[in-house]
Amino acid sequence: MWKYVSGAIAVGSIAYGLMRYFAGGVCHCTARLDGLVVIITGANSGLGKALAFELAKRGAILVLACRDLDGALTVKTEILSQLEYKAEIHVKHLDLNSFSSIIKFAKNIDAEFEEVYALVNNAGVFYHPQSLTQDGFDVTFQTNYLGPFLLTQQLTKVLKRADHARIINLCSDAHRNATAYDLTCLMTTQTEFRSHFLAYSVSKLALLLFTREYAKRISNTNIVINAVDPGNVETNIYRHFPQLCNSWLYCLQWPIRKIVVKNPYQGIQSILHMLLTSNHSTGQYVQDCKPVVPSQYATNPKLTINFYDQTQSLLENSFSESDC
Numbered sequence: 001m002w003k004y005v006s007g008a009i010a011v012g013s014i015a016y017g018l019m020r021y022f023a024g025g026v027c028h029c030t031a032r033l034d035g036l037v038v039i040i041t042g043a044n045s046g047l048g049k050a051l052a053f054e055l056a057k058r059g060a061i062l063v064l065a066c067r068d069l070d071g072a073l074t075v076k077t078e079i080l081s082q083l084e085y086k087a088e089i090h091v092k093h094l095d096l097n098s099f100s101s102i103i104k105f106a107k108n109i110d111a112e113f114e115e116v117y118a119l120v121n122n123a124g125v126f127y128h129p130q131s132l133t134q135d136g137f138d139v140t141f142q143t144n145y146l147g148p149f150l151l152t153q154q155l156t157k158v159l160k161r162a163d164h165a166r167i168i169n170l171c172s173d174a175h176r177n178a179t180a181y182d183l184t185c186l187m188t189t190q191t192e193f194r195s196h197f198l199a200y201s202v203s204k205l206a207l208l209l210f211t212r213e214y215a216k217r218i219s220n221t222n223i224v225i226n227a228v229d230p231g232n233v234e235t236n237i238y239r240h241f242p243q244l245c246n247s248w249l250y251c252l253q254w255p256i257r258k259i260v261v262k263n264p265y266q267g268i269q270s271i272l273h274m275l276l277t278s279n280h281s282t283g284q285y286v287q288d289c290k291p292v293v294p295s296q297y298a299t300n301p302k303l304t305i306n307f308y309d310q311t312q313s314l315l316e317n318s319f320s321e322s323d324c
């Protein structure tokens with residue numbers, strides 16, 4: 001009997017230790033954001049939703065920027081029902097797969113808010129089937145990279161009006177799977193087949209390069225910009241991933257995932273930290289609330305500048321603001 005009891009205790013303790021280990025870093029900042037405006041893209045699900053809850057508790061004025069307005073309104077209702085005071089939460093439409101939607105959203109924010117403290121470029125897709133947006137770009141490329149690039153540029157004016165402002169881009173360690181060659185291929189054709197995983201990795205490498213280059217270009221302003229890898233988090237991001245959208249396969253993996261995969265609250269710790277810390281460093285790649293060194297391609301200065309300029313020309317050739 002004792003043999004089984006001590007065995008069960010040993011297994012339980014190991015599982016608990018591993019869960020603590022994989023839960024990652026914790027943000028210990030106690031700062032509040034009373035009255036400061038924070039825009040969160042993709043706030044109707046996963047990390048964006050968990051972040052909205054946490055920031056509402058800390059007094060921030062939230063803008064939930066989502067393409068699923070019903071989902072965003074549900075999140076708003078859930079937050080308001082859990083707080084003792086009336087938080088200010090705005091729900092606004094934003095579809096990153098449409099440049100005109102991005103421009104319209106940014107103009108609306110500019111007209112409505114005196115200043116904005118933070119933009120969290122959280123919305124993203126993973127393992128998305130290859131298809132083109134209405135603007136003619138690969139969905140993963142536009143949602144995860146071109147959209148946040150344009151949105152950030154468009155909102156810089158209103159971010160500059162704050163005393164101090166922050167931009168956070170949700171990246172991923174998957175960026176380490178992509179090379180400079182993959183970036184070049186991506187820029188030259190949007191229709192050539194590439195693996196869904198590589199499409200994701202390249203988009204996140206591109207977003208990381210943008211973070212580092214934009215940090216340099218706005219270094220003389222009040223704005224800091226950083227990239228965060230939340231780790232492996234249980235969210236809807238895996239909705240297109242064959243190994244997890246099959247319920248049988250999911251059930252088989254469940255015990256392991258319960259130990260090694262973070263829940264959304266654990267996943268937002270680095271984002272919270274970068275929004276709340278008194279440290280104003282910029283251009284960093286952060287995991288578990290600490291800066292880490294990204295891949296060799298993400299730190300290549302020539303690639304960083306060139307890729308920014310190429311993206312800028314790509315956008316300039318793709319649409320004109322007066323059409324939006």
Ligand SMILES: NC(=O)c1ccc[n+]([C@@H]2O[C@H](COP(=O)([O-])OP(=O)(O)OC[C@H]3O[C@@H](n4cnc5c(N)ncnc54)[C@H](OP(=O)(O)O)[C@@H]3O)[C@@H](O)[C@H]2O)c1
Binds near residue numbers: 041042066143230235
């Ligand atoms: N979960 C992880 O393990 C993990 C790891 C590394 C990085 N990340 C990054 O973390 C971010 C948040 O992901 P998550 O895990 O919270 O996934 P999620 O639950 O699937 O949330 C993604 C959000 O992005 C929104 N979105 C997708 N396409 C959009 C578009 N065209 N326009 C506007 N919104 C759009 C989704 O809206 P709909 O509901 O309307 O589709 C959803 O609200 C992503 O950038 C992801 O790459 C996640």
